[in-house]
Amino acid sequence: MSESIFFNQGDALAQDFDFSAARRSAQIYKTQHEIQGGLVxxxxxxxxxxxxxxxxxxxxxxxxxxxxxxxxVLERL
Incomplete structure (x- = not known):
């Protein structure tokens, strides 16, 4: 079941045409920054x-x- 959500494209922390690269960027960002809540x-x-x-x-x-x-939304981290 897919979930459609609206985001402002300018608020993206990382962008890529490869899912694995985008996911890796999210994991790196999450380990290097103290964040409240999750990433998607x-x-x-x-x-x-x-x-x-x-x-x-x-x-x-x-x-x-x-x-x-x-x-x-494909994955929540």
Whole structure:
């Protein structure tokens, strides 16, 4: 079951066209920074994988507001 969430693309901590590379970046970021909450690895319609703070998620579509884009969450870290 896929979960679609809206994120501002500019808030991404890392981006890559390879899921493994994006996931690795998320794990490295998480070990090097003290964060509240989790991280998510998500994929947009263009096939780009991005890492976001889970707390930056917007369940409702804010289309037309600050570049929110739909992402499918693939993994929570």
């Amino acid at each position: 690895v998500a994929k947009n319609d263009d096939g780009k994988f991005s890492v976001f703070y889970e707390s930056d998620a917007s369940v409702k579509s804010d289309e037309g507001k600050a570049g929110k884009e739909r992402y499918t």
